[in-house]
Amino acid sequence: MKRFTPLALSVSLALLFASSAMAGENAQPSAAPVDEALAAGLDMMLQNSSLLRNGDDVWKRVREGFQLDMVNADVVKRQENLYASRPEYFKRTLDRSRKYLFHIMNEVERRGMPTEIALLPMVESAFVPTASSRVGAAGLWQFMPATGRQYGLEQTWWYDGRRDVMDATRAALDYLQTLYAQFGDWNLALAAYNWGEGNLARAIAKTAATGQTPTYENVRLPRETRDYVPKLLAVRNILEHPERFGMRLDKFPNKPYFVAVSTGKHMNVDIAAKLAGISVAEFKELNPAFNLPVFAYKTGRQMLLPASKADRFEANLGKWDKPLLTWEVYLPKSDTNAAALANEHGMSASQLLAANRISGGTLKAGQPVLVAMNDARADNAQPLESMDAPLPETPAAQTMLAKADAAPAAPLLIAQAANADSAARAAQPAMAAAQQSQAVAVLASLSGQDSYTVASGDTLFSIARRSNMSVDDLKSLNNLSGDLVQTGRQLRLKAAQPQADIQLADAGDASLPLGGGDSAADPALIKVSDSRSQPAARSTEYVVQRGDTLYSIARRFGVNHSDIQRLSGNHQSSRLQPGQRVKIVGL
Known part of the structure; x- marks a missing residue:
C-alpha cells in the first residue's frame, strides 16, 4: 500500500490533469468521467496540501478563522456559564x-467558511458520530433523513451516510453554503x-x-433556534480564551x-478492526455509518x-488467509422463527437479533x-450482489449475488494522508506517474448510461450527480x-458527451478584481474543447461567492470535476477569490 502524502498526491493529480489536456490536444479519446465521491476526496487532498500550517496546534488554526458576528449577548453569556459549570x-x-x-x-478552511462552523458538531451531537435525536436526526451533523438524501447521503439497510464522517461533513458544508447563498448571513x-430554510x-x-431589516436578533425564532447560534458562539468564546473560564486546553x-483506505x-x-490492531469500538467510532457488523465496500x-x-x-491484510466475510443475507419466504433460523446457522437467537x-x-x-x-444454505439464503442494495419493498425486489470475497482485491489507496514530510517533498516524477496510473484505475466511471430506473432512496440530486x-x-x-420521483420510474439521461478538456484562459492580469466592477482584464474563461467539431456552445458568467470551491461550482454547472483546472487568475493559488468573474462555456 503506497501512502499518498499531500505533496505527492498534488503532483500525481497535476500530472493527471496535464495528461487529460494532452489527450485533448492530440485528439485521443478522453478518459471517462471519474467517480465523483472519490474525486472530491482527491481534490480535498490537493487543496489540503497548503493547509497544514500554523505550527502544530489545531486550536490555533481554529481561532485564526473566527468570523461570526455576536448575537444575543445575554444568551451567549448564559451558555458560556452553563459550559463553564x-x-x-x-x-x-x-x-x-x-x-x-x-x-x-481542512474542509472548512478550504471553502473559506468561518471556522466556528467546524465546531458545530459540538452543539449538534457533542461529537458523538452515532448520535440520534428523538425526531430522527443522525450523525455528527444531525441530518434528518430527507435532507440527507437531498444532499446525496445514502440510507440503506446496511449503511446510513448521515453517520459517515467524511461524507456527512461534505454534505453539511454543502448545505450550509447553500443556506448562506440564500440568506446572505x-x-x-x-x-x-x-x-x-422554509x-x-x-x-x-x-x-x-x-419595515425592519431582518437579522438573527429581530426575526421571530423558536426558543431552540434562538439559542442555537449563541451556543456555538459560547463554544467559540471559551476556545478563544479558555483561561477566562477556568479551563485549560491540551x-x-x-x-x-485518520486516513482513508479503499479495500x-x-x-x-x-x-x-483486528487487521488494524484496534478495538471494534474504535473502528466503529471512525466508521459509524454501517448498521450491521459488515463493512460493505463499494466504489x-x-x-x-x-x-x-x-x-x-x-x-x-496481505497475510490474511481466512475469509474476510463470514456473513450472508437470508430472505425469509414466509414468517420465520428467529431461534430456528439461528440454530440452522450455528448461532444463538440472541446473537442473530443483536447482529x-x-x-x-x-x-x-x-x-x-x-x-x-x-455452505448448506437454502436457495433463499444467498450472498448479496450489492451490500448497498436499498431495503427491498418486496422479496422480488431484492438483488442477490456472488460471494463478496470472491471479488478480486483492489489496491489499497490512501485518500487522506499525514503531513508532507521530507521524502514527499522529494517525490520523483516516476513515482507520481505510477500514482497517477493507480488513481486513474480507481477513478472508474459509472456514468454514460442512456436511462436509469429509480431505486428506493434515490433523489433527483443523487441521480443527476451520478449521471454528470x-x-x-x-x-x-x-x-x-x-x-x-417515484421508485421504479425509468428516467432518460443526457446522452454521453465526449470528455471536455477544460483549460484556463489567460486573464491578462494575475490578480482579478474582487468586486463586480469594470476591469481592464478579461474575466477568466473556462474553455471547453474536444477533438471533434461542436456547435456553438451556450455560456454563462458566474461571480465567485465566498465559500465557493472548484467542486461546488463544477457540480452546480454540470462540469466534470476531475477535469477542472485552477480557475484563479493566479495559477499558483489553491483558492478562488470572492468576486472573481468566470465564464463557463459549453453548457
Missing part, C-alpha cells in the same frame, strides 16, 4: 472531537440549518413586512487522526483507520436478515415538475 463534559466533548476536527477544519444560515424564509418575510497536534472488498467489522467508499495503524492493516439490531422472536416474510454463512447532469436538465428531459 460543566468543565468535565466540555473536556470530554473536545477529546472526542480530536478524531474528526482536523479533517473538518452566516448566523441566519445556521438558524435555517436548525429550523429549516420556516426561516417565512419568518424573515414577516419581519421585512414590518495541545491538539496539527495532523490527521476493494467487503469484510467483517471485527476482522477489519468510492472508504474505510477510515487511525493514521498510525494503516501500515499494520495493509501488512496484516441485526432487531427484537422479537419472529422474522417477517421478505425481511432481510444477516446470518452466519452456511444538472438537476434542472434531468427534470427537463423527463418532464418532471416537482422534486420527488
